[in-house]
Amino acid sequence: MKCVVIGAGNAGRPAARILNYAGHQVQITDEKEMEEFPEDVQKTLLKMKEEGVDLQLGWDDPTNIDDVDAVYISPNIPKDSPIRHYLVDNELKLLINQDIADIVDKTINMDVIGVTGTLGKTSTTHAISEIFKNAGYSVWTCSSLSGNLLSEVIVDGIINGDHIKSDIAVLELPHGTIRLLSELKLKVGLITNIYADHLSEFEGSLEKYTKRKLMITESSEILVASSQCTPFLQDHDAVYYCSHGSDCDIKGYLKEDKIRIKYKLKKKEGEFETKFNLKGYYFENAVAAAAVALAYGLKEDSIVDGMNKFKGIPGHLEYVGDYCGREVHFDAAFVPEGIISTLEQFSQDKSNLIVLIDNPDSTNPRDKFQIGKLLGDYAQVIIASGFNETTGVLDMKSAQEVLEGAKDADALKIATEDMITAGEYSIKHSKPGDIILHIGPGAITNYQDLKDKMMKGIEEGCKKYS
Numbered sequence: 001m002k003c004v005v006i007g008a009g010n011a012g013r014p015a016a017r018i019l020n021y022a023g024h025q026v027q028i029t030d031e032k033e034m035e036e037f038p039e040d041v042q043k044t045l046l047k048m049k050e051e052g053v054d055l056q057l058g059w060d061d062p063t064n065i066d067d068v069d070a071v072y073i074s075p076n077i078p079k080d081s082p083i084r085h086y087l088v089d090n091e092l093k094l095l096i097n098q099d100i101a102d103i104v105d106k107t108i109n110m111d112v113i114g115v116t117g118t119l120g121k122t123s124t125t126h127a128i129s130e131i132f133k134n135a136g137y138s139v140w141t142c143s144s145l146s147g148n149l150l151s152e153v154i155v156d157g158i159i160n161g162d163h164i165k166s167d168i169a170v171l172e173l174p175h176g177t178i179r180l181l182s183e184l185k186l187k188v189g190l191i192t193n194i195y196a197d198h199l200s201e202f203e204g205s206l207e208k209y210t211k212r213k214l215m216i217t218e219s220s221e222i223l224v225a226s227s228q229c230t231p232f233l234q235d236h237d238a239v240y241y242c243s244h245g246s247d248c249d250i251k252g253y254l255k256e257d258k259i260r261i262k263y264k265l266k267k268k269e270g271e272f273e274t275k276f277n278l279k280g281y282y283f284e285n286a287v288a289a290a291a292v293a294l295a296y297g298l299k300e301d302s303i304v305d306g307m308n309k310f311k312g313i314p315g316h317l318e319y320v321g322d323y324c325g326r327e328v329h330f331d332a333a334f335v336p337e338g339i340i341s342t343l344e345q346f347s348q349d350k351s352n353l354i355v356l357i358d359n360p361d362s363t364n365p366r367d368k369f370q371i372g373k374l375l376g377d378y379a380q381v382i383i384a385s386g387f388n389e390t391t392g393v394l395d396m397k398s399a400q401e402v403l404e405g406a407k408d409a410d411a412l413k414i415a416t417e418d419m420i421t422a423g424e425y426s427i428k429h430s431k432p433g434d435i436i437l438h439i440g441p442g443a444i445t446n447y448q449d450l451k452d453k454m455m456k457g458i459e460e461g462c463k464k465y466s
Helices: 011-020 041-052 083-088 095-105 121-134 152-161 175-180 204-212 227-232 282-296 300-307 338-344 368-378 396-405 419-427 447-465
Strands: 002-007 025-030 055-057 070-073 094-095 111-116 139-142 168-172 186-191 219-227 239-245 250-255 258-264 269-273 318-323 326-330 353-357 381-385 411-416 435-439
Touching: 002 326, 002 353, 011 025, 011 041, 011 095, 011 152, 011 227, 025 419, 041 055, 041 152, 070 175, 070 396, 083 396, 095 152, 095 175, 111 282, 111 411, 121 139, 121 168, 121 282, 121 300, 139 152, 139 282, 139 411, 152 168, 152 175, 186 282, 186 353, 204 282, 219 227, 219 282, 227 239, 239 282, 258 282, 282 300, 338 368, 338 435, 353 419, 368 396, 381 396, 381 419, 396 411, 419 435, 419 447
Parallel strands: 002 025, 002 070, 025 055, 070 094, 111 168, 111 186, 139 168, 186 219, 219 239, 239 250, 326 435, 353 381, 353 435, 381 411
Antiparallel strands: 250 258, 258 269, 318 326
């Protein structure tokens, strides 16, 4: 079948690649020229060309479509665009997301565990993977650690044959990926939580955002969800997990350095205990991972062993080291609920807390004033960088808005243009025994580069001020 994909955006690229992988003759078009795309997208487009996809960039003439069997139109193509009118007028077959998802579903011939939610998707995905690896499974794991666009990460894995080499797949499914892979059948689907985020993509509607997340309920044989999701799942059967005594099927209790899990499911019940090597939100993530494993049917010993060996993931409550007497930590918190969870891990320490925050906006705007207000409740020094680590754009207004939110706090407030300077100032305005903590979305979208910049600044600060 000869297919044309209109739009080389985040949906069009993986759609074109999976159609090509499935043996179709594929052409992808976009009004942008190659050099107008970000560098990482250019690399993907060139990879697609090597795979056999015909690139027609700088193209904006629907009448050039000849002898085509089917067309896929990326969601970002305007509803009133000439190409949409052309397709209707010429009665061309339209491929939709369900068609793409159906190809993926037929290609991945194994049990799939899908993880969605607002917070905790990545770390929970890896915690689940660790449990299944320790149970003897060969696990194909796809998460944002491998790339910001999960649909491309999953398609990459298919093209590389990861689905053939593995016994089970554990896939992180953000809202965009859920839409594209809506027909992917899941043995277990997990919803970690639902909070207000990315609402700019949903016309400011939490209801529309929630509806997208809940698409996972239709494709899951077994649905697992945190008790926080109960109000959203009134019409769905789910296995609920929670912490510290709430009413649910699987309960997690944290005492000192151990987690105790108590569970009561339809076919079995019991309890077990395991050592907890981490802290903070990793507790909720670990309980979620245990709930998925129990719902799937793994034995207690395998779950205990896997939870014991899970050591966390980069950019998530990551301890970087001691630099001239200051403890340095690196975290990706950027949604208010996540920021509070992270900051509370350090609030009981008598040391001063110096918070470095990169621009809270990624490709989505966020309430920077609210974030600044939260930081003012915990930090003695707030250093806000205006550089957007996702888009590469400097926006000092964003940094000022964060600091404006903390205007009533006694904290020292500093705006900087980059994380190198922020790292240097964190040493200048701290003393041995203090804690330096990075938060912000850049720890996910630009992990290594951002961390390197911050550490370069901290090392320079140690030379100058320590």
